[in-house]
Amino acid sequence: MQVEPHRRVVLAPDKFKGTVPAARLVEAMESAVADTSPWVTAAPLPLADGGDGSVASAVLAGWSSVVVRATDALGAPVHAPVARLDRRAIVEVAAICGLGARRPTPADARKAGTFGVGEAVAALLDDGADDITLALGGSATTDAGTGMLRALGLDLRDGTGRALPPGGAALDRCARVDTSALHPGLARTRLTLACDVDTPMVGADGSAEMFARQKGADDRTIAQLSAALSHCAPLLEDAFCVRGARARPGAGAAGGLAWAGLLLGGRIRSGAEVFLDLLGARDQIRGADLVITGEGRLDEQSLRGKAPVAVAEFAAALGVRTVAIVGSDRLGPQERERAPFTDVVSLDRIDPGCARDPELTRRLVYQATRDLLQTHLRPAAPLRNGAAQ
Known part of the structure; x- marks a missing residue:
């Protein structure tokens, strides 16, 4: 037999x-x-490769799922799942400021922001997390991650001293950058930026040019967002003492959220590799x-x-x-x-x-x-x- x-x-x-x-x-x-x-x-x-489903994959691998309160891309309240394992955490950007079933308009594309991601990161820092992975796929935003940075204490103002409104389009008025109130927990935290694209933040193949249309932008809005990101990038890089991050492959992930993570000392890794390891x-x-x-x-x-x-x-x-x-x-x-x-x-x-x-x-x-x-x-x-x- x-x-x-x-x-x-x-x-x-x-x-x-x-x-x-x-x-x-x-x-x-x-x-x-x-x-x-x-x-x-x-x-x-x-x-998972850093998009939606990243937290679910981590939970299947033995991590715990906790819920944090944040705001979505347009400022509405959202309860988002975050994966935790001891002092490690995974934040799924798509669950906080993702497109979901929304059909965004050009106006949405101009004002969509990542403030909620910063709220989630701040909550994790307050709870003792010191190793945070941002799963960057599936965002509805093109704000260069400035929403996240502002939730973590960054102050951005125009030439008259007024705080900038949310979204990428307003960044063309950025004139003053103050990093003095950044969350103190960032200094002791390892930040991993998990993404599956190699797009820079600005340039002919930047985040606005490559991805903003699927987030509701028309030709005029894409040009506006591109100009705004190009204007604010050197100002913020000078303030954070980081040079050339805007041209790094992958910096354009999640509408430039990866670039913001680089300003905070984060490291870009292939989302697929991160989750294969995990x-x-x-x-x-x-x-x-x-x-x-x-x-x-x-x-x-x-x-x-x-x-x-x-x-x-x-x-x-x-x-x-x-x-x-x-x-x-x-x-x-x-x-x-x-x-x-x-x-x-x-x-x-x-x-x-x-x-x-x-x-x-x-x-x-x-x-x-x-x-x-x-x-x-x-x-x-x-x-x-x-x-x-």
């Missing part, structure tokens, strides 16, 4: 943004593994037979270090193959050659309706997982009949 060798598959998808969170994708994949063979063990590893990915992947990852849209931006590509490169270094299930595959032939996946299944080629139907997406992920297991593990044991739970 032939005995099927034991196999282990790591299930490491990122969210399908706007459709299915990573944890629910893992559930569908686990059902597929359970229905495929008794000799295959699933190791769940839902991913989740103990090395121990999970080492010795596995296959990694199954995925995201909603696989495109050129994915190749710049988003979670599925990062986990595939991580696995390759450990000698483990990675396959991907994606909502849509937008890579061209040359880009596909650079992608570190053994195989890619694009769900919209099976049923285009999946982009609007979370339950359909989950069923397709279940079936794609079964197909990939059959193709890449070739189990000797016959498949069981079953459906996603």
